[in-house]
Amino acid sequence: MNFRPTMLTAAALTIAVVALSQSTTQKGPVFTKDGDLVLPSGYRNWVFLGGPITPNGLNDGKALFPEFHNVYVELDNFRYYQKNGKFPEGTVLVKELVLTQVGPHPDGSLDSASGRGYFPSTLNGLDVMVKDSKRFGDTHNWGFFTFGHQAPPYKSVANVMSAGECASCHIAGVAKTDMVWVQYYPALTAKID
Amino acid sequence: MNFRPTMLTAAALTIAVVALSQSTTQKGPVFTKDGDLVLPSGYRNWVFLGGPITPNGLNDGKALFPEFHNVYVELDNFRYYQKNGKFPEGTVLVKELVLTQVGPHPDGSLDSASGRGYFPSTLNGLDVMVKDSKRFGDTHNWGFFTFGHQAPPYKSVANVMSAGECASCHIAGVAKTDMVWVQYYPALTAKID
Numbered sequence: 001m002n003f004r005p006t007m008l009t010a011a012a013l014t015i016a017v018v019a020l021s022q023s024t025t026q027k028g029p030v031f032t033k034d035g036d037l038v039l040p041s042g043y044r045n046w047v048f049l050g051g052p053i054t055p056n057g058l059n060d061g062k063a064l065f066p067e068f069h070n071v072y073v074e075l076d077n078f079r080y081y082q083k084n085g086k087f088p089e090g091t092v093l094v095k096e097l098v099l100t101q102v103g104p105h106p107d108g109s110l111d112s113a114s115g116r117g118y119f120p121s122t123l124n125g126l127d128v129m130v131k132d133s134k135r136f137g138d139t140h141n142w143g144f145f146t147f148g149h150q151a152p153p154y155k156s157v158a159n160v161m162s163a164g165e166c167a168s169c170h171i172a173g174v175a176k177t178d179m180v181w182v183q184y185y186p187a188l189t190a191k192i193d
Numbered sequence: 194m195n196f197r198p199t200m201l202t203a204a205a206l207t208i209a210v211v212a213l214s215q216s217t218t219q220k221g222p223v224f225t226k227d228g229d230l231v232l233p234s235g236y237r238n239w240v241f242l243g244g245p246i247t248p249n250g251l252n253d254g255k256a257l258f259p260e261f262h263n264v265y266v267e268l269d270n271f272r273y274y275q276k277n278g279k280f281p282e283g284t285v286l287v288k289e290l291v292l293t294q295v296g297p298h299p300d301g302s303l304d305s306a307s308g309r310g311y312f313p314s315t316l317n318g319l320d321v322m323v324k325d326s327k328r329f330g331d332t333h334n335w336g337f338f339t340f341g342h343q344a345p346p347y348k349s350v351a352n353v354m355s356a357g358e359c360a361s362c363h364i365a366g367v368a369k370t371d372m373v374w375v376q377y378y379p380a381l382t383a384k385i386d
Contacts, residue, residue, distance in 0.1 A: 042386065051241075053310045054309060054310035070244070101376075114256075120379055172306070184294070185313065186315050191345065193235065
């Protein structure tokens with residue numbers, strides 16, 4: 001079949017180029033040749049799963065993860081979980097820590113127009129989980145990394161944590177739910193988009 | 194110029210179709226002919242700005258917004274704010290309320306492997322702000338809507354709240370920062386993506 005390029009074809013090509021230029025955010029994990037993990041990029045535009053909070057004020061000033069832990073996952077992997085009840089190979093979960101505004105109450109909470117509670121202040125660290133059964137089969141298919149518990153800039157690469165540092169807690173608590181505390185992430189199982 | 198459809202053209206068309214099917218999320222607010230706001234769609238894939246928490250346990254069991262208030266904005270409007278320090282016309286901010294797991298402490302907090310604190314349980318409501326200087330000039334260019342403070346499904350449309358219900362608190366507290374509690378949303382001003 002011979003045909004002339006139509007406006008429709010030109011428009012389709014334009015849309016394709018625009019679509020490609022908009023999807024420059026990283027897909028999946030990037031490892032160095034030594035097996036270290038490169039700091040994930042683009043997670044600000046990933047799906048937010050939930051933000052549990054373990055305030056220093058409720059943990060003798062020494063919370064393991066002060067204070068909000070905001071967890072993000074790429075949209076494709078979010079949709080896969082909604083459909084299959086588990087995460088696919090190559091899934092990256094980012095947990096960004098965010099400090100709270102300093103409040104006057106003994107528990108560190110603050111009074112605001114919306115009520116007494118905890119309110120985010122500044123970014124303060126980044127941890128990552130990667131699902132890769134070949135690399136991390138010994139720790140239930142997930143590898144754990146920290147890019148520092150401090151304000152940005154975060155570390156640019158991180159080596160995998162030992163099983164005793166992170167995986168052991170996930171194995172003890174959530175081995176049956178693909179190593180993720182899915183009970184704290186209602187969007188994964190909500191009957192809405 | 195005559196030519197046959199090539200694999201490249203076919204691939205471009207395929208990508209265009211995929212791109213279109215992936216970008217079905219709404220851009221900007223949708224109003225009915227009566228001026229009511231249609232429930233925003235696609236916000237699960239918007240940028241998460243922050244999730245302040247005002248637990249019932251710290252508010253005599255009657256928090257105004259129990260308990261996490263997770264706030265989302267579209268990526269384009271997020272980038273606009275980062276560049277210009279204000280939101281553009283047509284910005285939609287979604288605030289989804291999420292209840293916490295029931296904990297044994299008097300303040301409602303729970304002990305978990307990561308420490309004592311508050312952990313999300315189920316979705317429980319949706320409020321929305323829309324910036325539109327023509328429609329909402331009387332309330333500093335923003336209109337306020339609630340799609341219900343209950344589990345999904347949320348209301349499908351909502352009419353604008355009176356100035357005394359929502360706007361007055363924002364005018365009193367954050368009129369100077371485009372009516373938004375930007376001090377609780379560190380991603381807006383962080384020097385990282």
